[in-house]
Amino acid sequence: MNDTAPSIRQGITDALPIFLPAVPFTLVLGIAILESGLLPALGWSSSPIIFGGASQLTLITLLGDGVAVAAAVTATLIVNARHLMYSAAMAPTFQRQPAWFRWVGAYFLVDQVFALGMLRINDDPRSFRAYYLSVGITFWLCWVLGTAAALFIGPVIPASWGFGFAVPVMFMGLLVTGIDRWPKAVAALIAAMVTLLAAGLPHRAGLLVGALAGVLAGLLLERRR
Amino acid sequence: MTALLAIVLSGLGTYFSRAVFIIALANRRIPSRLRLAMEYVGPSVMAALVMTMLISPQGEVMLGLPEGLALVTAALVAWRTRNHLLTIVLAMAVFWGLRALLG
Numbered sequence: 001m002n003d004t005a006p007s008i009r010q011g012i013t014d015a016l017p018i019f020l021p022a023v024p025f026t027l028v029l030g031i032a033i034l035e036s037g038l039l040p041a042l043g044w045s046s047s048p049i050i051f052g053g054a055s056q057l058t059l060i061t062l063l064g065d066g067v068a069v070a071a072a073v074t075a076t077l078i079v080n081a082r083h084l085m086y087s088a089a090m091a092p093t094f095q096r097q098p099a100w101f102r103w104v105g106a107y108f109l110v111d112q113v114f115a116l117g118m119l120r121i122n123d124d125p126r127s128f129r130a131y132y133l134s135v136g137i138t139f140w141l142c143w144v145l146g147t148a149a150a151l152f153i154g155p156v157i158p159a160s161w162g163f164g165f166a167v168p169v170m171f172m173g174l175l176v177t178g179i180d181r182w183p184k185a186v187a188a189l190i191a192a193m194v195t196l197l198a199a200g201l202p203h204r205a206g207l208l209v210g211a212l213a214g215v216l217a218g219l220l221l222e223r224r225r
Numbered sequence: 226m227t228a229l230l231a232i233v234l235s236g237l238g239t240y241f242s243r244a245v246f247i248i249a250l251a252n253r254r255i256p257s258r259l260r261l262a263m264e265y266v267g268p269s270v271m272a273a274l275v276m277t278m279l280i281s282p283q284g285e286v287m288l289g290l291p292e293g294l295a296l297v298t299a300a301l302v303a304w305r306t307r308n309h310l311l312t313i314v315l316a317m318a319v320f321w322g323l324r325a326l327l328g
Contacts, residue, residue, distance in 0.1 A: 017310035038228050045229075049236035059235050069231045076235040080242055082270050087246035089266040092255055094247045102251055106244035111274065118267045165292065165320055166313055168278040172296050173303035173312035175271035187265045188272035195276035200284040207270075207277045214269025219262050 004130035007123070011116075011134025018112045018174070019142045021166035025053050026143070027157055028164060030150025032057055036064025040151050047147040051140065052110055055080045056147075058203075078203040082211060086114045093117075096125045105129075108136030115174040187218035290327065295320035 033043030038060065046056045055076045062072040086109050094102050109117075113136050120131050157163075179185050191214025198206030275296065279288050299316035306312070 014309070017313065020310070021313055042228055042232070046232045046235070049232050050239050051236075052239055055235065055239060059231060063228050063231055069227050069234070072231050073234045073238065077238045077242070080235075080239050082274075083239065083242040084245065085263075085266045085270060087243050088250070088259075089263040091246045091250040092260055092263065095251060095255075099251070102247050103244065106247050107240060109243040109247075111270075115267065115271060162320070162324065165295065166317055168275045168292075169295060169299045169316040169320070170309070170313055171271050171275045171278070172299040172316070173309055175268060175275065176300045176303040177307055177309075178267045178271065184265065184268045188268040191269040191272040192276045195273040196280075196286055199280045199286055204277055204280075206280070207273045210273035210276065211266070211270040214272060215262050215265040218265030218269070219258075222261055 004126060007127045007130035008134040011131045012138050014116055015112075015135045015138035015142075018116065018170060019139060019146075021170035022053065022112070022143065023146060024163035025057075025167055026146040026150040027154040029053065029057055029060070029147055030152075030154030032060045032064070033147075033151060034155065036060050038063060044148055044151060047144045048140075050076075051107065051143065052080060052083075053143075054204075075203050078205060078208075081208055082111075083109060085211065085215075086111075090114070090117065093121045093128065097129055101129055101133075105132060105136070108132070108140060110139065111171070112174070113139055115171075115178060118178055183218055183221035186221060187214040190214050190217040291320050291323035294323060 033040055036043060043060055046059060050056050050059070058079045059072055059076040062075055067075075087106065090105075090109065094105065097105070113132070116135050117128075117132050120128055123131065175188060179188065191210045193210075194213040195206050195210025198209045200206075201209065279286060279292060281287055295316045298319045299312050302308070302315050303312045
């Protein structure tokens, strides 16, 4: 296992700074759980069961508002639909992996793990697997423990500090790091503009419309080259 | 109990959305056109995510000077240094600095 040790270490050192902006998100989720009227432990169980910040926040908020199970689950899955695209984007890389890793790795495929993983898809399969699992498990531990801690410290930190803005900042950094040729930059710009134009759509569906527009723009640009 | 049901259903649905193509395409030839499209998923979804976070639950866009310049800073620092931590620290410094200046 010695040859995978550097990948494992690199995974941890990459995942920790990327988790930092998620800390305010854990606090927001902690407060949402406390305000929802659910048993705090039940609300927290969404962290290991769903493992996805935005979707957990959506579900907990809707359940707290007394929305019916079917409607709350539907809204949550719409928020999470971008993972379908992550799954497709990772499929070629996961073809070179053993079956167990496909089933286990899929569980960890959150935004940040996807973004970091995509930067490593040209690694050899063993190193990729070690790196991906290292990032995924580090992120999972931080998220599961962090959201538990947030139930206690969330109410203490004022929202007006604006720590939450670190989340879009972090994704902007990951976005730029993943751009290796100009059509990708154009696709990102188009995705951003379409998302803003579709801001009024319910359930944050503008995200999907914007993302699809970006992928289509990328395909059109590739066809012209 | 209904809350637990909702959490478990959402968890299953979320896992499905992450696993479905990884599992379904495990042993199939993936057309090169689709492969190419998949390369654009990362930049497109990340850009859409950043914008979604600037939109309030009521659908209003919340993008002032501090937010805008902080995001530009993040893009420039990430492009020049590829350092995630430095990107976050410098961009947040711009964000908080401008907010303090503009009151």
